[in-house]
Amino acid sequence: MRVLLEAEVPITERELRAIMDRLEAEVAGMGMRPPDLEQLVVFGDETPYVRRGFREVGEGVLIGDYSLCVRGGVPANVFIDELVTGYLALAYLSNFYTLDLERVRRLGERVFMRVLAALRDA
Secondary structure (H helix, E strand, O other): OEEEEEEOOOOOOHHHHHHHHHHHHHHHHHHOOOOOOOEEEEOOOOOHHHHHEEEEOOOOOOOOOOEEEEEOOOOOHHHHHHHHHHHHHHHHHHHHHHHHHHHHHHHHHHHHHHHHHHHHHO
């Protein structure tokens, strides 16, 4: 996965990798196939991505083909929550070929604390 940093990231690269690994395990534990994520973008301005057809799945979160875009320059807990939302939205879409944002939010609430625990080990 390629990471493009266009804005400040409130966590280290090591912590980011730990979170992504934990999200992959959580998705697999739900019986879903993890999404094919080729690119993670931490943006400051979402306008170029909206123009390119990326879909907004939450405040500060956009998804596109094999891409996840998350707003940077926010506190760590907000960044992680948005990362969880985007990753789960991509997973849901790639498994069910539709997107139920309410279900994605509920799944995110279920896994958020376990994802935060991944930071402890990073």
